[in-house]
Amino acid sequence: MMKTIKLFNRQLMGKSYHSIIKSLLASLFVFLLMSVLDVHIVVKPFFFYACIGLFTIGIARQTMKSIINDEKLNGLLQLPFIKNHFLCSLICSTYLYVLGTKTLLLFSLFSSVMEPKPRVLFCSFLISIFCCIYGIFFALPYKLPQILAVLSLIACGAFAWLSRNDLVLLTSFISLSIAGIFYFRSNPYDFLQSPVSRKHQAFFARGNFINYLFRYFIFHKNYLINSVFIIALAVFLPFMFLNMEMGTFYLLGLGILSINTPLSILFSSNRTLLDKVRSFPNQKRKIIVPYFLLLLVWNGTPSMIYLLISKMLNQPFGTEDCLLALSLIVINSIGVVLLEWYFPLKDWHVESDLWHHPRKYIMPSILIVLTMLALINQGLLVGVGLLALCSIGLLLIIVN
Template sequence: MTWMFKAFLKQLFGAKYERLGQALSGFLLVFLSLSIAGFQVVVRVQILYLMSGAFSAGILWQALKAKDRADQLQNMLMLPFDNGKFVFSYIASLGSYVCLTKTAILLALLWAVSSPGSEEIFGSVLCAVLGVLLAAAVFARRHQWYAVSLWVLSLTAILLFFGERIWFWVLAAGNGAIAVWILYHTDGYSFIFERRIPFRQGKIHSRHSIWRYFFRYLLSHKNYLANTAILWGVACVLPFFLGQTGNLFTAPVGFSILSMNTPVCILLSCDPDLLLAVHALPGQRKAFCLPYGLFLFCVNLAADGIFLCSLQLQNGGVTILTMLAALFFALQSAILSALLEWFCPIRGWKIESDLWHHPRKYLVPAGMLLLAGAVGVKPAIVPWLLLLLAAEVAGLLIWCRRDNA
């Protein structure tokens, strides 16, 4: 079991476990920064435990479903192995990676702003481990969806109603033992997630269309569509949270927040084969980069349009200048996201969750927030920003046309 566990760990943390040091550094940075800031909120014990367990379970589930995980697992399963040792080595290594690189950051944030006691800290760590075990067990029995759904709902109810009592730990230990028993009797091949795409006799197209590829890509990745739908839902309620401030200040801030649509902004990073092909083939600036920027612009503009409609219904006062600001922020963020993905794609990631939580996702929204502050202070600069954007677009078109490599 030891050599299998180390093999899985080195796949995730690197040959010399260098990612472990990076994760611990991030944990300390977040915890110390928020502690020094002195910002404090009250977080109930049940919420702390629920966030720790649910977040760990969600990240592990996403990692188990990742295509690269399935490919690596198939290679490992070609070797002779003991089934029980293989399963526990795989889940222990993947769970360690999730808890140390993802959940640790969340716990650092929660611990810094809520100042929990030693019992709550210990409990949140145990809930993270329990979330990993339960997610792995549910994933292994995912075909029995009716039973596992009832199990998950009952666990959530136990946490919400008994989170502050000793009975919670008794029931949690019992459910953890059940999860371990399920994993012990689970075959290693159960963790290979097969994406079944039904065969459809579609229309045969004589010409290629990159737009058709974009839409098919989204349809084949339902979680990307779900994330976009959630973002549009956020656009509906965002005016309520931004308050009754003037629209010339509220709207640009909302546009900046809505530019953080991670799944559609990592189209090249999440597919290394596509990234290699796009950069190797000639004429891809015009054939791929330009349509990709337009695609991001359409997605951003849809979110901004929903936000403006909600803002008009709740607060009113949306002007032509506000609409022009929406056009500027949608196009500018799309251009920056496309160029960032073209010149600085995310490489060296281990699981798909690394892409979704990479710090690069905050670069464009942060830049847009700075522009939002400038627009909020001096709205008259919007026409000048549009002129600069027009010059930027002209320069990009020339750059795309000169792609003869």
């Protein structure tokens, strides 16, 4: 069993466990920074539990999807193993990865700003455990555990809203017990990836890069879920900025909406794709141009929704602001394409690492800086527009 745990740990965190070491250092830095700044925020346990639970479920589901899509798991299941030992090893390794590299950072942030009671911390710890376990089930074809996971989260949220931490503890223990029963009754071969039918393979084999993009979104539902979340955020942000009375600085929300992780790792998530397309001549135009157009539409949709709702809420919005928004969308789309083409991410173990790589904040940070400069000095608005035109010219030079 320990050998299996070590095997999964190396697959998730590397041979030297450098992923968890980086996470520990980052969590310690965040905790010390917020403590030195003496930032204190009143956060209700309900909000704390909801953030920990939903975040852990999402990361656990992404991680399990990455493990299932890895050919190493298929090879491991071909070897003789003890059923309960295999499942227990998979659960322990996944939880160690999720808690140690992802959820720990959230724990350190909340612990430094809200000073939670020990009982609240213990409840959140139990919630993170059963949310991680149920998050694994969300990656598998089990409907009943998924329904129970949703009901457990609703129950914990309701009890936390009523400040009944004792009932939150009881619900967490019951959820863990039920999840344990499901795991011991499940079959490890359910973790194998279901093969794609020959009909679909033949259909997509006759296509081009456009068909590849459509196939990518069909078989990766996380991408569609992320895009729906971005659109929901585009609807929510105008109301939040309206209460903050930010004036024209509400346009900073365009930088926040540009964090569309799935589309910014299109080549990085498939290590062999970029090497294969580069081996054929004249592939830049056939790949970079469709990729840029897809990003342009995908980034422009939530931005236009955001600007439309802001206009309906009587936010200051003129022709200059519209040109600034269009320039930012173009710069963001071209920047992501060039980063993925020339600097793809290759040093990763599971696809979940790509979703939380620091590189995804490069273009949003650039957009926020450009927006602030243009709003502070209206003369720099022309510079942002010229930068967008230069980006288009650079893209045309590259593809030709």
